[in-house]
Amino acid sequence: MIRTWARRGGARRHAARARRAFVLVLPGLWVLGVLLWDLRSAAEGQFLQLLAAAPAIACAGTGRRQCVVLGGLCALLALVPLGPVDRDAHVLTRVGTCCAVLVVVGASYLTAGRRLRLLRELERTKEVATAAQRVLLRELPARVDGIVVAADHLAADEAATVGGDLYEVMATRHGVRVVIGDVRGHGLGALGTVAAVLGSFREAAHDEPDLGGVLRRLERALQRHLRERARAEHPSSGGAEPENPLSEEFVTVLLVEIARDGSVRTLNCGHPWPYRLSRAGALPDAPGEPMPPLGLFPLPAELPVVDCPPLPPGQAIFLHTDGATDARDARGAFFPLPEALDDSVRAARDCRPEGVVEGVRAALLRHAGGRLSDDVALLVLCNDRLRVPAEAAATPAMRGRVRAGRPE
Numbered sequence: 001m002i003r004t005w006a007r008r009g010g011a012r013r014h015a016a017r018a019r020r021a022f023v024l025v026l027p028g029l030w031v032l033g034v035l036l037w038d039l040r041s042a043a044e045g046q047f048l049q050l051l052a053a054a055p056a057i058a059c060a061g062t063g064r065r066q067c068v069v070l071g072g073l074c075a076l077l078a079l080v081p082l083g084p085v086d087r088d089a090h091v092l093t094r095v096g097t098c099c100a101v102l103v104v105v106g107a108s109y110l111t112a113g114r115r116l117r118l119l120r121e122l123e124r125t126k127e128v129a130t131a132a133q134r135v136l137l138r139e140l141p142a143r144v145d146g147i148v149v150a151a152d153h154l155a156a157d158e159a160a161t162v163g164g165d166l167y168e169v170m171a172t173r174h175g176v177r178v179v180i181g182d183v184r185g186h187g188l189g190a191l192g193t194v195a196a197v198l199g200s201f202r203e204a205a206h207d208e209p210d211l212g213g214v215l216r217r218l219e220r221a222l223q224r225h226l227r228e229r230a231r232a233e234h235p236s237s238g239g240a241e242p243e244n245p246l247s248e249e250f251v252t253v254l255l256v257e258i259a260r261d262g263s264v265r266t267l268n269c270g271h272p273w274p275y276r277l278s279r280a281g282a283l284p285d286a287p288g289e290p291m292p293p294l295g296l297f298p299l300p301a302e303l304p305v306v307d308c309p310p311l312p313p314g315q316a317i318f319l320h321t322d323g324a325t326d327a328r329d330a331r332g333a334f335f336p337l338p339e340a341l342d343d344s345v346r347a348a349r350d351c352r353p354e355g356v357v358e359g360v361r362a363a364l365l366r367h368a369g370g371r372l373s374d375d376v377a378l379l380v381l382c383n384d385r386l387r388v389p390a391e392a393a394a395t396p397a398m399r400g401r402v403r404a405g406r407p408e
Contacts, residue, residue: 136194137166145171146385147258148316150353152361154376156323164190165321165377166198170205177205177214178256180379181271182321184249196225197251211255211267212303219294222251226295250295254319262383264308264317269294272325275341276309277316277356277380282341285309285317316353316382318360323374327364335367353380 133155140149149169164183169176179201183190200221204214226249254271258264266274270293273286287306291299311317318341327335337360344359357378364376 132191136191136198140167140169143384144169145176145260146383147176148353148382148384149380150357151377151379152357153378154323154361154364154372156372156375164194165323165375166194167319167377167379168198168201168205169379169381170202172206174205174209175257175259176381177211178258178319178379178381179205179218179253180256180319180321180377181251181253182323182375182377183251192229193222193225193249193251196221197253211257211265211305215253215255215267215269215294215303216299218253219299222294250293252293252322256317256319256381258311258381258383260385262310262312262385264311266306266308267291267303268306270296272320272322274320275318275338277318277341277345277382278314279345281345282318282338284338311381311383313383313385316356316380318356319377319379319381321375321377323372323376324360324364324378326374327368327372327376329367330369335364340364353382356380 204217252271268290340363348355
């Protein structure tokens with residue numbers, strides 16, 4: 001994910017340099033065009049009033065220093081005759097044009113100062129939001145207990161770089177446990193809910209011996225967070241427990257547990273089922289009907305933990321949020337996720353989850369034209385435990401041969 005953020009930051013920096021170069025040249029071209037037009041005109045000085053727009057263009061595109069320099073130049077050009085001069089007819093026009101240019105310079109200078117302050121505040125806000133996102137959706141390790149991991153997150157709110165999707169992969173004594181979810185809404189408004197769910201999962205994944213206990217902990221954390229939000233947003237309640245606090249808030253959650261022997265167990269609350277990846281391509285893995293999302297209804301007394309087909313070495317599963325399947329192109333067609341997965345799996349070799357994620361991400365952005373209507377989270381988990389038992393078994397034998405004086 002750090003590399004993804006670095007690529008996006010590099011692209012934004014290149015685009016900003018190109019915009020600065022363009023707006024730096026534009027005021028000069030404007031002045032040159034006005035002067036040439038005035039020289040070719042029969043009525044001398046008729047179009048010099050247009051010079052007053054140059055300082056405003058300079059302030060809007062570059063900065064206050066360029067505005068003052070270019071404004072002073074335009075004021076001088078308004079006073080200097082460039083062609084046949086009729087002093088009686090045009091001296092007042094030239095003085096008026098010079099005064100108009102100076103007024104525009106002053107107003108643009110003050111406006112540019114306020115604009116620069118607002119831009120600095122916006123940059124600081126974006127830095128804080130990006131730092132918060134990196135803390136919440138921290139970079140996943142490349143390998144977790146023999147499972148190769150790759151993930152990516154695309155926020156629909158490009159200005160904030162934060163979203164309502166969440167994921168985490170953790171190695172526990174109960175196996176590798178994974179959560180992926182989607183909070184209703186996106187952007188800064190969903191950040192608190194993401195923090196509540198992820199914080200609860202990071203504790204419950206180690207403490208609870210079964211997935212049902214983990215899910216109930218997530219439900220309690222979500223309810224507690226929504227009650228606190230309701231009290232903060234409705235102070236007239238006087239701190240009492242509100243009725244149906246934020247009843248429209250919910251989170252889709254998919255819990256996955258991969259044991260050491262490759263067995264897979266899942267619990268699904270309104271989330272898209274994963275895809276099973278192999279060299280043959282991608283197949284949807286939908287073993288049953290999911291429960292409603294967390295927050296809409298209380299969890300049932302008996303949780304339907306689903307035993308999925310095992311994940312043998314060399315195979316992978318692909319998890320995603322519904323932002324991937326809901327993305328549309330300019331004609332309104334949905335993103336063909338299975339076809340994109342097949343192409344990415346064939347392009348990636350030797351259980352390379354990162355290649356699959358990059359392929360799906362590139363295809364998704366091409367399909368949507370770079371504009372997403374919802375946040376997207378992509379996660380690939382590949383079982384790469386084939387060589388771990390062999391290495392563990394070979395170590396004692398090697399040590400025995402060395403003690404016997406027969407080193408390999």
